[in-house]
Amino acid sequence: MHSHHPPPASPFRRAATTGTALLLIVGTAATPAAASPAAGTTLTVAVAQQVDSFNPFTAQLAVTTNILSHVYDPLVTNDQATADPAPALAESWDTGEDGLTWTFHLRDDVTFTDGEPLTSDDVVWTFTTIMENEAAAIANGSYVAGFEEVTAPDDHTVVIELTEPQATMTSLTVPIVPRHVWEPIVEREGDAFSDYTGEDLPSVGSGPFVLTAHDRGQSITLEADPDHWNGAPGFDALVFRYYSEKDAAVEALRSGEVSFVYELTAAQADALDGVDDIAVNFADGKRFQAFTVNPGARTRDGDGFGDGHPALEDVTLRRAIVMAIDNQEIVDKAHGGRATAAGGYIPARYDEFHWSPEGGEAILDFDPDAANAMLDDAGYETDDDGVRVSPDGDRLELRMHVHQDRPDNVSAGKIMVERLADIGVEVENLTVDPGVLSDALYAAEYDLIFTGWTVNPDPDYVFGIHTCDALPTEPGTMQGDAYFCDEEYDALYADQLREYDRGARAEIIHDLQRVLYEQAVVNVLTYPDIREAYRTDHVREGTLLTQPAEGGNIWGQDGYWAFWAARPAEARQGGSGGVPTAVSVGIGAVALVLVAGGGFLFFRNRATAEDRE
DSSP: OOOOOOOOOOOOOOOOOOSOOOOBOOOOSSOOOOOOOSSSOEEEEEEOSOOSOSOTTTOOSHHHHHHHTTTSOOSEEEOTTTOOEEESSEEEEEEOTTSOEEEEEEOSSOBOTTSOBOOHHHHHHHHHHHHHOGGGOTTTGGGGTTEEEEEEEETTEEEEEESSOOGGGGOOOOOOOOHHHHHHHHHHHGGGGGGOOSTTSOOOOSSSEEEEEEETTTEEEEEEOTTOTTOOOSSSEEEEEEOSSHHHHHHHHHHTSOSEEOSOOHHHHHHHTTOTTEEEEEEOOOEEEEEEEOSOOBOTTOOBOSOOOGGGGOHHHHHHHHHTOOHHHHHHHHSTTOEEEOOSSSOTTSTTTOOOOOGGGOTTSSOHHHHHHHHHHTTOEEOTTSOEEOTTSOBOEEEEEEETTOHHHHHHHHHHHHHHHTTTOEEEEEEEOHHHHHHHHHHTOOSEEEEEEEOOSSTHHHHHTTSGGGSOSSTTOOSSSSOOOOHHHHHHHHHHHHOOSHHHHHHHHHHHHHHHHHHTSEEEEEEEOEEEEEETTTBOTTOSOOBSTTTOBSTTOSSSHHHHHOOBOHHHHSSOOOOOHHHHTBTBOEEEEEETTTEEEEEEOOOOHHHHO
């Protein structure tokens, strides 16, 4: 893991210093003193996960990408009300008849927080850097895999030429960075850019907030940009505070030290439901809980490394492990019933892309008797102590790494130890800090390891991390969470990316999930419900918006809507204020128009200053 250092002073336009603040706490075992941003209103969020990097080219952890979505704008975002593709830096776009030329028309009123204008040159440089520099492609390389060339006919037009159709063109949520800030860094760091954390330079972006401070293990502070093109945020600052224990974060919410806590356990959510001045939000999950198996870690060149158990290269053993685990038991006992037992890779929330094995496809349903019979037939003999031995003479003693900061993972891990013992597999349950788990993953020094991903409305990214191209070039450079490489899978992945017809693409995505399921390297357990809570005496009711509007989530949105639109409660702000008109209908009035040639053109009504404030 990389060391982190406080960033230097930043030459950004500072936010206004009047008003109240909502504190979002991230979480430490103790309750540290609050960070002290500029006087004014602060929203504080409790978080448990440490950031991996503030470098938008490489950051992958959910906590980091959520924070950075408030700092950098993308070309295209997702509407708050519907989660459908919607304008951001690009206020409209169109494509030619062959689907290979996409033209994005940029807003002409966007400046970075250092005062420099954002132009098409910044967009071209951002995409071209990801295309040409492997070290800069870690987080978003899949978005540009089919790009042939990106050009700028003028300051507010970007043209992307594709080698073949690419279905993710309306989901280009890549952070656009200022070329004048990042080009010198890329040139200076060279091949080491993949290790560059971004903490030694000002966080100049075009988003509604500016990263101003990071006290590792304590807090992260963002300050509002009052001149953001989409309107000033309602709070002057966001503070993300670390709590290593979720119970401590919940107590901080109860006492009013923080205003928002997410990823509650079922018991915590139920206990908070109905408490005065606290609102609990329940939403269908967009994240999956899973474990991956080390099938024999290799680099792209085929060089093996790590110390995974050799028997796990056998798909029969991997399948038996899946069949020994009752996902519904994990739902009931680890999640208190507030989750859905998983089948396929994509959560049921995304009904079009979701797949679950049924009938003859359901070859890995919970069936420990069948799992034992499979292992018997494959020559896995049982010793006197009940632990099996592989045909090559290796005892089935497996290490399992579990996130200690996720109570549902800790509970699920204990269940798995018991169930795998039923088929003669002995498990050493290593409940560890996320950093320890991450180190084990990248060194391939594990056998089973817990994981989980938040899935975007377009699921391309979470499939891209399992292609052969996502294997590490050398140990420590893997882009995903499993050393998986399968020719059939890669062919299907390429097919879905070329398919513009949504229904046909969904069928291919179902096939991708079938391959992952049958190979039993990436094994999904549950789709946890979203459980989060906030103080209604800190945040004015109706302003902490969910995505989508009906039954949606607050934390982990595809966009910055919730914390940007949030307004201090009356008692905290001493005035009225209100939700920006633009966000009351998502990100503005958007119309979808079919263009000659089968392309799409989005028009966005510009909001006046009065609308946005």
